[in-house]
Every structure is written in C-alpha cells, then in structure tokens.
Amino acid sequence: MAERSGHGRRTFLKALGAGALIGGFGGVASAAPGRQSGPKEDEILVGVSEAEGGIRTAVERSVPGNAEVVHENEELSYVAVKFPDEATTAARTNFIEAVTKEDYIMYAEPNATYEALYRPNDPRYDDQYADQQVDAPTAWDETLGSSDVTIAVIDEGIKYDHPDLEDNVAADPGEDFADGDSDPYPDSLSEEVHGTHVTGIAAASVDNETGVTGIGNSTVIAGRALAEDGRGSTSDISDGIQWAADQGADVINLSLGGGGYTQTMKNAVSYATDEGALVVAAAGNDGIEGVSYPAGYSESLAVSALDPDESLASYSQYGDSVELAAPGTNLLSTWSEPGIPYDSISGTSMATPVVAGTAGLALAKWDLTNAELRDHLKNTAVDVGLADTEQGSGRVDAGNALTTEPGTGSESTMDSFGGSLSGYRDANDHTWSWTYDSPSTLRIELDGPSDSDFDVYVNTGTTRTASPGNHDYTSRSIDDDETLTIDDPDDSTAVQVSVDSYHGSGAYTLTITESA
Secondary structure (H helix, E strand, C coil): CCEECCCCCCCCCCCCCHHHHHCCCCCECCCCCCCCCCCCCCEEEEEECCCCCCHHHHHHCCCCCCCEEEEEECCCCEEEEECCCCCCHHHHHHHHHHHCCCCCEEEEEECCCCCCCCCCCCCCHHHCCHHHHCCHHHHHHHCCCCCCCEEEEEECCCCCCCCCCCCCEEEEEEEECCCCECCCCCCCCCCCCHHHHHHHHHHCCCCCCCCCCCCCCCEEEEEECCCCCCCCCHHHHHHHHHHHHHCCCCEEEECCCCCCCCHHHHHHHHHHHHCCCEEEEECCCCCCECCCCCCCCCCCEEEEEECCCCCECCCCCECCCEEEEEECCCEEEECCCCCCCEEEEECHHHHHHHHHHHHHHHHHHCCCCHHHHHHHHHHCCECCCCCHHHHCCCECCHHHHHHCCCCCCCCEEEEEEEEEECCCCCEEEEEECCCCCCCCEEEEEEECCCCCEEEEEEECCCCCCCECCECCEEECCCCCEEEEEEECCCCCCCEEEEEEEEECCEEEEEEEEEEC
16 A cells, blocks of 8 residues: 655755864874774784873883784773784784783783674665664675565566566566466556565565665565556455465565455465465555554554654554554655656555565574464564554564574463364354463464364453354354464453354364463
8 A cells, every 4th residue: 555755865864063073082092104994803902901101101011023002092991003914813812911911901802893784785775764774784684585485465567577676576477367367567567566666675686786675685476466556356366365375475465455354355364374474464544543454354464654753654554453563654666667767655555565575584594484473573573662553563673583583582372172063053162261461462273174164253351252243353264274363362351262163064173372
C-alpha cells in the first residue's frame, strides 16, 4: 500500500558546531610529521600514570633506538610509539614486556585497527534512510544476504531486468496470475511501478556499484497478482501465495490489502505458513484503528509504517494485530517508469518489505523455522516509544537480528494433547493454564488426519467454551493442519481451545507453545 510523493530528492545535512571547526581537541598534542591517517599497526600505545617530566619523558627512556614517540594524549594519558616498517613482531613484543616493567607505566598494547560498519558502494546509498534506520550496516558486517534465501513478492509486475534487481531476481522470475501467463513483467512500465519499488526495498542488490541498496541480497521470485491499476482479485492473490509456498519461498511479502476477511485468502496464508513460509503483510493506509486483511490473519506478521523520526505515520493503520513497525515514509527504491530508475513513495507497502528483507537477511545467518524467525524479529526489535498497538514489539532492527543469538532473552514451554473426532460436528474441548506472567505469544498447532478437515477455535480472557459460533480466534483452513498465533494474549483466565470436525474423522495432535 503506497502513497506517491514528488520526484524531489530529500537532503539531510549534519551540521558541525563552529567551535569544533575553529578550535582543536583539548589535551591532544600534534602528531609528528609523517604520521599517516588510517590503521597504524606499526605502533604501540603506552599508558602512563602521573609522572614527573610528563608522559612522553616517562616512556622515551624505554624506547629503542629504531622507534620514536609520535603522538601523545595528556587527557587520556597515553603516547604512541612507532616502530619502523622493517621491525619484527618480536621487537614490538619485547618492547611491551620491557616498558611495562618500568615505574609509572600502566599498560602497553598494539594500536589495533577498527573498521567502520559496512558501507556499500551503491552511489545513492546516502539518499536512503530506511536501511540505516534499521541498522542494516551492522547486519552487513555479518552477511550481505544469501541467494539460498527466497523472498516472494506478490504484487504488481516486477521490472526484473532493472540494473539494481537483475542480479537478485531468480533466473525463472515467476508467474503472472493476473494475466494467466508465466511472465511477471509489468504490462505498463509507467503505470505499474508498485511491485518494482517494493522489490527494491527488500532486495535491490547491495554493494553492486549501482543505485540504491535493498535490505539484503536474497533471491526474489515474483507473483504478479495485481493489474496496472494496483488492484487484484482474491483468487489471483491467493493463487500467488500458494504458488510462492510451493516454490519454497522462505518469506512472502504482501504489500496489499483492503478487501476484508475472506476464507479463500485465509486458507492461502495458512497453507503458506504450514509450508514453512513467513508471511509479512501491510497493516493498511487508512490511518484508522484495525489492520487490513491479509495482515489481519493470525498467521500474517502485520507491519505498521513509521516516519523518518520514528513516529507512527499518519496514514498507517494500527491495532492489536500489529507485530512490528518499519520505516515507510518517502523510501527511495527501484522504479519501473522509463527514464526514472529510482523514486520515493510512502505507505505501509514500503514498510512491509523492510521487514521481509530483514527476515531474509536473518535467514542468511540463522537456521530458523518460520515461527522461530517471527519470534526472533520481534525479540530483537527496538522500542521507539510508541504504543504496542502502533509498533507491536517495536521497530524491526536488522543489526540486532543478525548479531543476537536466536532465543536469547526469551523462554517458551510446550505441551501436546491427543484426541480424536468421529465425524462432522464432533468436537473436543481443551484448556491451557498459563506458565508465565504476561506471556508474549501463544501458538496453537493442529495436526489432523490427512483425509479430514479439522478446525480450531479459541477463547481467551473468559471461561466460555470456544465454538464455531462463539470464539475470539480461529484457524479454518481446508486441510488437516491448522496454525494459530496470538500475540500478547489475555492471560486472566485459562485458554479455551476447541477442535471441531468440519469433515472426516480420526485422531489428531494439538500442540500449544507459550512464549515469554
């Protein structure tokens, strides 16, 4: 879901105070002539306690003839001793051992080299802000992504020969469900811009000396389910979701919504989840409480949009179903219109691929199921000070997601129940008593007979038995498996779960996982 902005570039300037430009740095002596910028691996830093005659004098008497003090910092009380290029490692090691035996010397250590966070060579990187806001550079220090991770974009057509996309779009780019053919390329490059823009946010090539950066270098497959006017049918979108799952997509991006609850699309999202995909969906652009569908389905990870200052964007929908927030306003990305290779637009459509791209990047490092990935993105999100209904668990953070071991800081407990149903309208009731105070997530999974259709109904915050006509949550796909995820559940009473036979009979297993 997107809103178009003008073509004008946004320029962000960082000012330095005049004093910093005119004055020096107090307590730092001038470097000796010939001291180079950058790494100084031929130097030893020596820390000195208070000494008569100054810190330089305290060190110089121990410096060998082929070395010299080239820098001192009175405030931090250290000097730098430079050895010639031909000096051996042993010579520097011997100096460290000798000088640290002297009076007033606190330590001696190599002048170690540090590196800036990964900075890609894409020329318009500085014109973007979303990648920086979600700390993608820290993530890129770990990995730029993996072609083994697949993100499916179900949207308008994708200009897959765009110079910033062609390396990351699969050799067989996808399917066109709107026109019923095998080519997901836009029918109109000037009108059909949304899918190309969304794809670039998630997976424009990073570090290819071209244009912008996506969040990571995942492989993209495209399901064209929306026509040139940005609209598409439930059936086309549902078919696209099912196709993406069958192709083995790890993440499915749904930057679309507005059609209300439909069982057909719910079944498609459930199917994709059961097949192992993480479905990420836009909360909606009407600026009201309550998210659009398909974001509203429990299997979907609903994403709200933030402005550059990390306030909730005025257009973003919000509500209890929101699980993560991401930058969505004025995001620069790939563009299909001839003569305009990049442009900026706004919307929860733009926030959604930020999350999808981060999910793909996380999978490049961690081996996670879709449920574990969903929890990991939420556990590593950053609280930006908004209400839970506006940000969910927080603003997605690629840096945290790549540098935090999955499961760190979280707990979970799981239990399974067995049962059987004899046929249509037969039902069994189960209850779950909470293990943790203020649980963060409740996941309910049903594994039923392959030739039956069993459904799950759930009530929370009440002792009322759940049923097809009286429930807070439900999963009713057309097959034997059901998955239901409830975020921040009401734990004031035990959970009421009903397993109901819509068709068929046989044994089932109900698994409940509570996380804190």
